[in-house]
Amino acid sequence: MSSLPSTSSSISRKKYDVFLSFRGEDTRNNFTDHLYDALSRSGIVTFRDDPKLEAGEEIAPELFKAIQESWCSIIVFSQTYAFSSWCLEELAEIVKRHNNDGHKVFPIFYDVDPSDLRKQKEKVEEAFARHEERYKEDSEKIQRWRNALIQVAGIKGWHLNNxxxxxxxxxxxxxxxxxxxxxxxxxxxxxxxxxxxxxxxxxxxxxxxxxxxxxxxxxxxxxxxxxxxxxxxxxxxxxxxxxxxxxxxxxxxxxxxxxxxxxxxxxxxxxxxxxxxxxxxxxxxxxxxxxxxxxxxxxxxxxxxxxxxxxxMPTTLNTKDALQLFNLKAFHSYTMLKDDFIELSEHVVNYAGGLPLAIEVLGSFFFDGLEEREKNIFLDIACFFNGEKKDFVIKVLDGCEFFPDIGIDVLIKKSLIKVDNQYLWMHELLQELGRQIVREKCVGEPGKRCRLWEETDVHHILTKNTPLYKLKMMNLKGSKNLIETPDFTTASNLEVLILEGCTKLVDVHPSIGVLKSLKLLNLRDCKSLRSLPTKIGMESLETLILSGCSSLVRFPEIDGKMERLKTLDLSGCCKVENLSENLHPEKLRPNLYSLFKVILGRRTNPMPRMLPLLLVLSSLRELNLRDCNLCEGDIPRDISGLSSLIHLDLSDNNFIRIPASLTRLSKLEFLQLSNCNICTLGEGDIPSDISGLSSLRYLLLRGNNFISIPASIIRLSKIYSIRFSDCKMLKSLPELPTSIEDVWIDGCSSLEVVASLSKVFNLLDSVGTKAINCFKLAENMNALTLLKKLLKVD
Missing domain, CATH: 3.40.50.300 (P-loop containing nucleotide triphosphate hydrolases)
Incomplete structure (x- = not known):
């Protein structure tokens, strides 16, 4: 019940938070009991009728009063809810309050199809036939019940069928x-x-x-x-x-x-x-x-x-539940089908043996097949990308012109894949099905297959040198015994090469430098790699990742043809000696600037020399200088050359104060200065023209050592989120800008004074706002006074 607030001024005027409407004989001793206990544990005051009240035929006045004294109602629609005149009278009163007073309504459809309630079919139809016979003289009451049922069944709610x-x-x-x-x-x-x-x-x-x-x-x-x-x-x-x-x-x-x-x-x-x-x-x-x-x-x-x-130990679904799940996936309906489809549905369900996954997949395929692109995406995920990050998969497949955003969405809707915490997952039974489809295409000659993922097949292709020219993607991630790469001369169509985590890789064949179709080259954490080809001219290259190549000494000379390069990741490349020579912006085409993103790792001497060279990138939008061992003096005074910069990350460096030149970045929206050992943010240390950061929306300063925040922060008129988490020396916060919607002060154990206290606590209902472990602040607050203030109670 995430939609239910824990406190509000409207609730404070009501006796109950929730009125719980349900059919006792259906759900009292199972689901409704669990729901009532869960609400109570969450501190939500819930009215549930006493079984004794249900003894009579007419609804008790106490229930009408309870509905009026509740902020919202939760209605548990069960199989026989509509058979109870008591429940329908409750429902009609709830709808009346909803229409007249804004009373909130949250329906739960417990093993019931909302469309049956709206259309008043099946058991609902039978229930109203009884009511009409019983209340012949009161057709108005019957119509009021029907209207109430139709209205609430149209509200989005929760569906429980398991x-x-x-x-x-x-x-x-x-x-x-x-x-x-x-x-x-x-x-x-x-x-x-x-x-x-x-x-x-x-x-x-x-x-x-x-x-x-x-x-x-x-x-x-x-x-x-x-x-x-x-x-x-x-x-x-x-x-x-x-x-x-x-x-x-x-x-x-x-x-x-x-x-x-x-x-x-x-x-x-x-x-x-x-x-x-x-x-x-x-x-x-x-x-x-x-x-x-x-x-x-x-x-x-x-x-x-x-x-x-x-x-x-879960069991397979019984026939009724299996048919219901199949109908939901195949026909988007909870109800049983009639006539032509019921016999066919039963055959499919029997074939699936009651396994929910099999029923979902068969149901999803029942009417709608897959387009050719979607089939290719399915096979790619089965062979290569199960368990990979969704963004990475989309990036790779986008290069194959598969329109992966749409295709992946189709596969999700058909229950062929799932997305969990930004990772794509396919059930191993489906993965094996996809791989078997690929194997059967060319049983005797793996070189003619469209996809290769098994070690023996890959070894055969590389040692025998058969159709590398057809190869578009090669993923050798984690090949810890790979010492050198093959000759790529015949792999002229290669678009993606991933060698991440090949920790013993020493040499990359010079032919890699002329792969004209290559879009992504990932050498992350190739810790033994000492050099790359002297010159690289991969004209299609968009992403070059060399982070963690801690033994890399020389950076290749960039050919002027590399005009499509968007991302260059050099974090952790500590030993590169010629970076400033071969990464000079003059070697890059002007039309590259609008997309160029630089990610640079920890460096001691070359890094400060590198920074002025970036200032000519007038269309640079994102710059990540995290953990580069930078000091305040290393930031160029005239940084305004980066006039299009939107995102700047300077975390984990060594600044005593915020570099003054940053206030000239008028388009900057995101500024990250976490864990920088910043000791002071006094009024004299943040320049008076802080309003120059007129576009700033996110300011992240967690883990620093300053004691106070200057009042001039209120000039940041567009600021949306400020985060001071774990600033353990921070003692006070000034008045915050009116645009603020997200404040993190968790772990600010010395914080004593907050000028915008009511605003901060009003924001605690938002998803991201945090204020835990503020011990001093808690000591200085009168809890009762604060509570009254929040609830607007005299």
């Missing part, structure tokens, strides 16, 4: 108990283990201090390792914190230390190795009381070895 399965799982999780509990969800592939875990995670997460959902652990651990999973778990719970450790045992220590007193909800999805469990959730005493850990797996023995507290 209630029983979730209730059984909730009973095992039992968040009401103050212990630490590990629950396993076990079953065959495609039986909706992940779907159940995700639904549980979504509904229960508000009751925990931190949460983490680790998707497809088996796949991620193979690609990225256990340390990456440990960091992901910690980063999801401690948002905006960076965890830098490189050893599993060190990760265990950090997880134990940080979570042992924190009530958390953690889901480990698709676990197939007991080491996954040991390294991520170890023992019960790693977590604070009330914590819940959910593990999904196909391996029942693994769960027993982990000594889980309880186990839930």
């Amino acid at each position: 209630g029983v399965r979730l209730e059984d799982l909730y009973l095992k999780i039992n968040i009401g108990e103050d212990d630490v509990r590990i629950i396993g969800i076990c079953g065959m592939g495609g039986i909706s283990k992940t779907t159940l875990a995700r639904a549980t995670y979504t509904q229960m997460s508000p009751y925990f201090e931190g949460k983490s959902f680790l998707t497809d652990i088996r796949e991620v651990s193979e690609k990225c390792g256990l340390v990456s999973l440990q960091k992901q778990l910690l980063s999801q719970i401690f948002l905006d914190e960076c965890f830098n450790f490189f050893d599993v045992h060190e990760g265990n220590v950090i997880i134990t230390h940080r979570l042992s007193h924190k009530k958390v909800l953690i889901v480990l999805d698709n676990v197939d190795n007991i080491q996954h469990v040991k390294c991520l959730v170890g023992r019960h005493d790693w977590f604070g009381l009330g914590s819940r850990i959910i593990i999904t797996t196909r391996d029942e023995h693994l769960l027993r070895s982990c000594q889980v507290d309880d186990m839930y």
Whole structure:
């Protein structure tokens, strides 16, 4: 119920936050009980009628009064809701209040199709036939009920069609108990283990201090390792914190230390190795009381070895539920079909064997097939991109002119892929189906296939040198034993080359420098690479990534033909000696400037010499100089040459104060100066012409050491978000601009005075605003006075 506010002036005048309308015999002892308990735990005052009141036929006056005294109503439409004259009279009164007084209405469709309620078909039709027989003399009442039902059924609400399965799982999780509990969800592939875990995670997460959902652990651990999973778990719970450790045992220590007193909800999805469990959730005493850990797996023995507290084994869908799911996916309807389609639907459902995933896929394909581009995207994801970031996949496929934005959206709607936390995921059964389609095209000659992903096939192609000329993308990411690349002379159509994480790669064949079709070259973290070809003239190149190439000594000379280059990432290239010579803007075409983005890593001497060279890039829009060991004097005084700059990141450098020249960037919208050791933001240290930053919308200053903020900050007339998180020396905040909608002061443990206190607290209802661990501020506030002020109570 994320739409329900916890406090407001309107609620303060009402006796109840919520009036709960439901059919007692349908849902009182299952869903409605769970809902009522959840609302109560959240501090939401809810009116639920006493069963004794339902004894009579006419609605009790107490219920009308309760509706009037409630800020909103939640209506649980169940199978027999419309059979109750009591419920319909409640509904009519709720609609009356909604139309006259703005009373809020939130419908829940519990195993009911809203279209049946609107059209008053099936059981609803039967219910009204009874009412019309019973109330022959009061047709006006019947019409009032019909109108109310039609109106509320048209309001967007929640649909619950898997209630029983979730209730059984909730009973095992039992968040009401103050212990630490590990629950396993076990079953065959495609039986909706992940779907159940995700639904549980979504509904229960508000009751925990931190949460983490680790998707497809088996796949991620193979690609990225256990340390990456440990960091992901910690980063999801401690948002905006960076965890830098490189050893599993060190990760265990950090997880134990940080979570042992924190009530958390953690889901480990698709676990197939007991080491996954040991390294991520170890023992019960790693977590604070009330914590819940959910593990999904196909391996029942693994769960027993982990000594889980309880186990839930979902079953295949019964015929009724399977038909309902199939109809929803194939015909976009919850109701059973008649005549020609019902027999065919039953055949399809029987073929699927009650597996939810199979039913969803078959239903999605039932009427609508895939266009050729969408088929190609499906096969590419199956062969290469399962578990990759969506933005990266789109970038690669866009180069193949597949229109991936549209195609991926189609695949999502057809339940062939899912997007979770910006990553694309395909179920392994579907992935194997896609790969088998590719294998069957050319069984005996892998060189003639459209896609290659298996090691033996790739080795065959490279050693025998067969149709490299057809190759458009080569991904050798993580090939830790690769020492040198092949000759690319025959790979004239290559568009994407990914060698990221090839840590033993020493030599790149000179032929790479003349790949005219290459758009993306990724050599990130090739730590042994010492040099590139002397000259590169890849005229189609848009992205060149060399970050983490810590042994790279010489940067190649850039040919003037490289006019399409958009992004150059050199972060962590500490030893390059000739960067300023071969990256001089004069070597780049003028029409490159509007798209050029420079990402430069930590450097000691060459970096300050490099900065003035960038000032001629008058159309540069984004500049990232994070962690470059820069001081205040390294920023050029006349930075106004970067007249189109919108995004500037100077975090993790060493500035005593904000460089004065930055105020000349009139188009700058995003300024990041976090963790820069800034000690003073006094009135004399921010120039009087701070209004020169007239376009600034985001100012990020977290982790600095200043004590106060100058009053001149109010001149930033367009500022939307200011973030002072973990500025532990900060003692006071001045009046903030009226445009502010997002303020972060979490971790400002010395903060005592906030001039815009009411404004800050009014913003706490917004998604991003944070104000936790402000201990001094809490001590100086009179809680009762503040509460009255917020509630506008005398």
